Amino acid sequence: MLEVKNIYKSYNKNQVVKDVSLTVMPGEIHGLIGENSAGKTTLIKCVTGIYKADKGDVLYDEKPVYDNPEVKEKIGYVADYNEYIKYYTISQMVHMYEKFYPAFNKEKFNDFNQIFKLPVDKRIMTLSKGQKMRLAFMLETAKEPDYLILDEPTSGLDPVAKAKFFELLINEVEQREIGVLISSHHLDGLEKICDSVTMMHEGVVERQMSMEDMKSELVKLNVVFEGGAGKAVYDLPQILRISNVGSIYTMVVKEYDESFDKKLRELGASLVEPVDISLEELFVVLEEAKED
Amino acid sequence: MILLDYKSSKPIYEQIIEQIKLNVMKQYLKPGDAIPSVRKLALELEITPGTVAKAYQELERQQIIETIRGKGTFIAGEIELKPDEKKVLEIKKRLQTELMELKMMGYSKNMVVDLVVGIYEEMCVC
Numbered sequence: 001m002l003e004v005k006n007i008y009k010s011y012n013k014n015q016v017v018k019d020v021s022l023t024v025m026p027g028e029i030h031g032l033i034g035e036n037s038a039g040k041t042t043l044i045k046c047v048t049g050i051y052k053a054d055k056g057d058v059l060y061d062e063k064p065v066y067d068n069p070e071v072k073e074k075i076g077y078v079a080d081y082n083e084y085i086k087y088y089t090i091s092q093m094v095h096m097y098e099k100f101y102p103a104f105n106k107e108k109f110n111d112f113n114q115i116f117k118l119p120v121d122k123r124i125m126t127l128s129k130g131q132k133m134r135l136a137f138m139l140e141t142a143k144e145p146d147y148l149i150l151d152e153p154t155s156g157l158d159p160v161a162k163a164k165f166f167e168l169l170i171n172e173v174e175q176r177e178i179g180v181l182i183s184s185h186h187l188d189g190l191e192k193i194c195d196s197v198t199m200m201h202e203g204v205v206e207r208q209m210s211m212e213d214m215k216s217e218l219v220k221l222n223v224v225f226e227g228g229a230g231k232a233v234y235d236l237p238q239i240l241r242i243s244n245v246g247s248i249y250t251m252v253v254k255e256y257d258e259s260f261d262k263k264l265r266e267l268g269a270s271l272v273e274p275v276d277i278s279l280e281e282l283f284v285v286l287e288e289a290k291e292d
Numbered sequence: 293m294i295l296l297d298y299k300s301s302k303p304i305y306e307q308i309i310e311q312i313k314l315n316v317m318k319q320y321l322k323p324g325d326a327i328p329s330v331r332k333l334a335l336e337l338e339i340t341p342g343t344v345a346k347a348y349q350e351l352e353r354q355q356i357i358e359t360i361r362g363k364g365t366f367i368a369g370e371i372e373l374k375p376d377e378k379k380v381l382e383i384k385k386r387l388q389t390e391l392m393e394l395k396m397m398g399y400s401k402n403m404v405v406d407l408v409v410g411i412y413e414e415m416c417v418c
Contacts, residue, residue: 029341170331192338193331212342273301 001025002075002147002179007046007056009039016042018203019056024147024179029169031190031211032183033283034200040183041080043200044151047181048077060147073101076140080151082132086125090118090135101143109142115164129156137165141172148172150182154189162186166193191215191279199283201290211279218285219256220277223249223269233267236260240289252277252285293327296337304339308347316356316367317415325367327357 002024009017017039024030032040045051047058049065049072058065065071084093098104113120116134118127127135133156141148148169154162170193172178184190190197197214199207207214218240225233226247233249234242238260241252253260256274264272294311296304315321327333330348334341348365351357359365394404 166335170335174329174331188338191340192334193341195341210342211340212346215340275301276298276304 001061003059004047005057008054009042009046009051010054016203020205022198024181026179027173027177029173029180029194031194031197032181033197038200039203040200041151044149044183048075048149074146076143076145076148078136078140078150078153082136084124087123089123090120097139097143103144105142105144109138112138130161133157147179152184154184154186187280187283188278218277218282219253220275221251221253222273222275223251223264224271225249225268226270227268240285305343305347309350312351321367323367323369327365329364
């Protein structure tokens with residue numbers, strides 16, 4: 001189990017991460033979401049042991065991660081920006097990984113490259129952003145870690161590479177039962193792979209729950225008001241967003257229950273139908289609701 | 293294998309259960325056939341793995357599928373068909389409402405029987 005316990009981190013006087021806790025179990029994919037500068041990357045750098053947290057613990061099976069090379073070997077890390085020795089070719093880099101990590105599985109790297117097709121004789125400095133991201137993922141996964149920490153791994157990937165990346169990732173999770181912590185702004189991607197999710201805002205955890213529960217935080221409804229919806233409908237405090245096409249109103253609602261359903265019908269709704277809401281829309285509506 | 297109706301008010305996990313059962317009834321899926329893992333199906337259908345897991349748990353409870361650790365998920369070897377009394381009662385209630393509507397439209401007993409037999413025959417190869 002990878003445990004983050006009450007982590008604090010500041011730069012100068014700027015508190016970037018405040019009292020953040022989370023756990024990642026083997027075989028679990030945990031998503032980390034939040035707007036830009038919410039503190040995700042700083043948190044990840046504390047989890048991987050690159051930064052020393054000001055306060056709190058990061059534990060791998062109850063052993064501290066920071067300054068612990070033995071444990072760090074078992075944690076793969078793909079950064080948002082991956083720098084390797086520029087003048088090395090990919091093959092030379094692979095060779096270096098083999099020397100550094102006894103568990104490095106070169107066959108797996110080669111299998112991955114059957115799919116990702118990176119030019120192994122090229123120098124790293126000539127690779128594009130997406131190619132460097134793929135290289136980092138391949139290297140870090142081939143070292144067969146118990147946990148993989150991925151910071152925006154899909155940025156710079158084209159749609160085909162993104163689909164393949166998700167496939168390879170879930171194969172690792174299913175076959176080797178690795179635990180994954182992944183941050184991304186591509187919420188549609190996270191939605192279909194994550195078991196649980198942490199939402200950060202200004203350095204603190206705002207929500208932390210299973211993806212299923214997160215998805216039921218808000219409900220999207222199609223509601224028909226044959227004579228049009230009156231002001232009383234618009235004034236309902238549970239409605240966070242409402243729009244209409246003719247007499248069909250689409251609304252995103254918090255704290256949806258039977259009494260709300262009844263209320264809508266009292267106000268003239270002839271049909272109330274819940275429909276699926278995407279994580280992306282849910283996130284946007286929650287952010288907007290905060291601003292109001 | 294599974295087509296979801298995202299606009300339907302029927303919960304996604306129920307749609308998964310229903311469609312796997314239908315595929316089994318039509319014998320498109322036979323005992324021992326491998327079905328996608330929770331994560332693969334979630335990726336394919338673009339839904340949360342938790343939702344697929346919920347459907348699979350229910351299908352496992354009903355002994356329609358079985359998961360063998362390290363091997364995958366399969367249609368169960370022998371599917372035992374035993375009616376759940378409570379469920380049958382629920383269905384009876386639903387049928388009552390639906391039949392009432394048919395009757396209001398002038399459906400005779402025979403017409404209703406033909407309709408039901410038609411649906412039943414469409415569903416399975418029996």
